[in-house]
Amino acid sequence: MPFDIQKIRNDFPILSRKVNGCPLVYLDNAATSQKPQQVIDCIVDYYSNYNANIHRGVHTLSQEATNAYEAARKKIQKHFNAKEAFEIIFTAGTTHGINLVANGFSEILKKGDEIIVSAMEHHSNIVPWQMLCEKTGAILKVIPMNEEGVLVFSEYEKLLSQKTKLVFVNHISNALGTINPIEKIIEKAHEVGAAVLIDGAQSCSHIKPDLQKLDVDFYVTSAHKMCGPTGVGILYIKEEWGNKLPPYQGGGEMIAEVTFEKTTYAGLPHKFEAGTPNICGGIAFGAAIDYLNSIGFEDIEEHENELLKYATEKLLEIEGLKIYGTGPNKTSVVSFNIEGIHPYDIGTIVDKLGIAVRTGHHCAQPIMDFYKIPGTVRASFAFYNTLEEVDALVNAVKKAKMMLE
Amino acid sequence: MTIEAIQEELIDEFSMFENWMQRYEYMIELGKSLPLIEEKLKTDDKLIKGCQSKVWLNSEMKDGKIIFTADSDAIITKGIIAVLVRVFSDQKPQAILDANTDFIDEIGLKEHLSPTRANGLVSMIKQMKMYALAYQTQLKN
Ligand SMILES: Cc1ncc(COP(=O)(O)O)c(C=O)c1O
Numbered sequence: 001m002p003f004d005i006q007k008i009r010n011d012f013p014i015l016s017r018k019v020n021g022c023p024l025v026y027l028d029n030a031a032t033s034q035k036p037q038q039v040i041d042c043i044v045d046y047y048s049n050y051n052a053n054i055h056r057g058v059h060t061l062s063q064e065a066t067n068a069y070e071a072a073r074k075k076i077q078k079h080f081n082a083k084e085a086f087e088i089i090f091t092a093g094t095t096h097g098i099n100l101v102a103n104g105f106s107e108i109l110k111k112g113d114e115i116i117v118s119a120m121e122h123h124s125n126i127v128p129w130q131m132l133c134e135k136t137g138a139i140l141k142v143i144p145m146n147e148e149g150v151l152v153f154s155e156y157e158k159l160l161s162q163k164t165k166l167v168f169v170n171h172i173s174n175a176l177g178t179i180n181p182i183e184k185i186i187e188k189a190h191e192v193g194a195a196v197l198i199d200g201a202q203s204c205s206h207i208k209p210d211l212q213k214l215d216v217d218f219y220v221t222s223a224h225k226m227c228g229p230t231g232v233g234i235l236y237i238k239e240e241w242g243n244k245l246p247p248y249q250g251g252g253e254m255i256a257e258v259t260f261e262k263t264t265y266a267g268l269p270h271k272f273e274a275g276t277p278n279i280c281g282g283i284a285f286g287a288a289i290d291y292l293n294s295i296g297f298e299d300i301e302e303h304e305n306e307l308l309k310y311a312t313e314k315l316l317e318i319e320g321l322k323i324y325g326t327g328p329n330k331t332s333v334v335s336f337n338i339e340g341i342h343p344y345d346i347g348t349i350v351d352k353l354g355i356a357v358r359t360g361h362h363c364a365q366p367i368m369d370f371y372k373i374p375g376t377v378r379a380s381f382a383f384y385n386t387l388e389e390v391d392a393l394v395n396a397v398k399k400a401k402m403m404l405e
Numbered sequence: 406m407t408i409e410a411i412q413e414e415l416i417d418e419f420s421m422f423e424n425w426m427q428r429y430e431y432m433i434e435l436g437k438s439l440p441l442i443e444e445k446l447k448t449d450d451k452l453i454k455g456c457q458s459k460v461w462l463n464s465e466m467k468d469g470k471i472i473f474t475a476d477s478d479a480i481i482t483k484g485i486i487a488v489l490v491r492v493f494s495d496q497k498p499q500a501i502l503d504a505n506t507d508f509i510d511e512i513g514l515k516e517h518l519s520p521t522r523a524n525g526l527v528s529m530i531k532q533m534k535m536y537a538l539a540y541q542t543q544l545k546n
Contacts, residue, residue: 342480344457344479344481348481352425360457404480
């Protein structure tokens with residue numbers, strides 16, 4: 001099927017609304033994606049027709065809801081090519097998944113053990129580990145990056161040793177768009193016996209990771225970045241780690257048997273899924289994955305690369321504009337500043353022109369400190385964006401520059 | 406001039422503009438006349454929290470009135486703080502405490518009042534009122 005951008009845009013009701021009297025140009029996809037009608041319909045269908053609690057009732061509705069929820073788990077397993085469906089843990093999102101793993105490691109790490117993070121992480125993939133270090137006495141090491149916003153691999157190799165227990169890096173940086181060489185990162189970590197967690201919050205809307213091929217130990221992502229609803233995501237946990245890590249939260253769903261003397265925990269995945277989950281969210285996450293696959297990741301990548309190339313060229317024509325994140329492997333994110341102008345000022349003016357971009361530190365303050373800037377303006381494109389929207393952005397930025405200089 | 410009179414004056418000035426662009430341009434102009442905080446006073450304790458850009462605000466008491474000086478590294482923010490300084494500076498603490506801030510809506514800056522807006526207009530007003538309250542308490546003691 002050819003890539004029909006207009007047909008795709010028609011799937012997203014929000015794209016036809018106006019903002020400040022101008023047609024909405026939504027370029028904040030790295031913060032969250034918009035939702036197609038197919039996903040919205042799935043949510044409405046769930047609450048209209050088979051809303052019930054799962055895994056506990058014998059009644060028909062509960063069976064239907066349970067089946068749909070577990071079918072979504074299988075769909076996600078297949079999409080990411082995990083070996084087993086029970087290695088897919090439903091979470092509230094990336095942040096939740098990272099905290100779950102960090103909590104588990106608090107019983108594994110000892111004083112003096114080392115864990116490795118990269119210089120280009122979202123705060124979600126920094127703070128839980130700092131808390132873990134405080135609790136255990138483990139030491140946090142940082143893989144540096146260069147001016148292009150690319151990790152320095154040789155420095156990573158130097159950090160690895162027998163003391164290294166865990167490495168956690170994002171697949172794609174939300175602030176720069178850099179795609180990290182996670183295959184090599186995982187391979188090198190495994191050579192010293194360290195486990196690896198990959199933060200896939202930014203990647204799964206652009207590419208389709210093959211978890212078995214990657215041989216990764218933990219992979220986390222959020223549905224809301226992939227055309228799904230907020231408040232749901234997954235933690236992929238390799239079976240052996242799933243058995244090794246202690247549960248995160250206690251409650252219903254996660255137990256095998258409870259007496260006041262002793263409680264035994266349920267097996268995977270329920271061990272990590274205490275309480276009533278986001279049932280509708282899980283099912284709609286499945287619908288979002290179906291939707292993305294119906295477009296096709298090859299086409300998504302091709303179209304987004306075209307947007308990235310065009311936006312980069314056009315923006316660089318503006319005098320004084322500097323792009324942060326200029327490595328050879330990146331996704332459709334353009335983070336930039338104009339010399340002498342605060343990113344916040346640009347964001348305010350382009351919003352007035354109907355264009356949604358993000359300004360600020362993008363929850364990645366260490367990156368801003370590295371470049372010694374207060375923040376950037378970030379335009380992040382999705383497959384439903386058009387070249388005309390890139391033009392609208394460029395024109396708006398030019399207008400802002402004129403007003404602000 | 407009283408706070409109300411200055412507010413009226415601002416409403417008048419802003420009513421001349423037909424669209425947001427002109428209003429923003431004017432606000433940026435006003436930012437250029439902001440009484441600047443001294444460089445040496447630009448310390449972290451003078452920063453207003455809740456802004457994406459940096460905003461420093463200082464206050465002094467002179468002849469029973471509060472004098473505000475400020476600065477920001479973003480020029481729209483600087484314009485906003487300039488509007489506030491023009492309204493609230495050189496006023497008695499009680500007058501600042503009693504003042505309402507509906508004029509912000511009337512000069513077309515309503516969107517900046519949203520607490521989710523990271524420019525901290527709300528925080529700026531709060532900080533000015535806090536200073537006023539502190540001086541007011543001092544006066545009474
Ligand atoms: C790289 C990265 N990691 C983690 C997160 C946190 O995701 P969530 O807020 O969905 O938990 C984000 C979201 O912006 C992100 O971009």
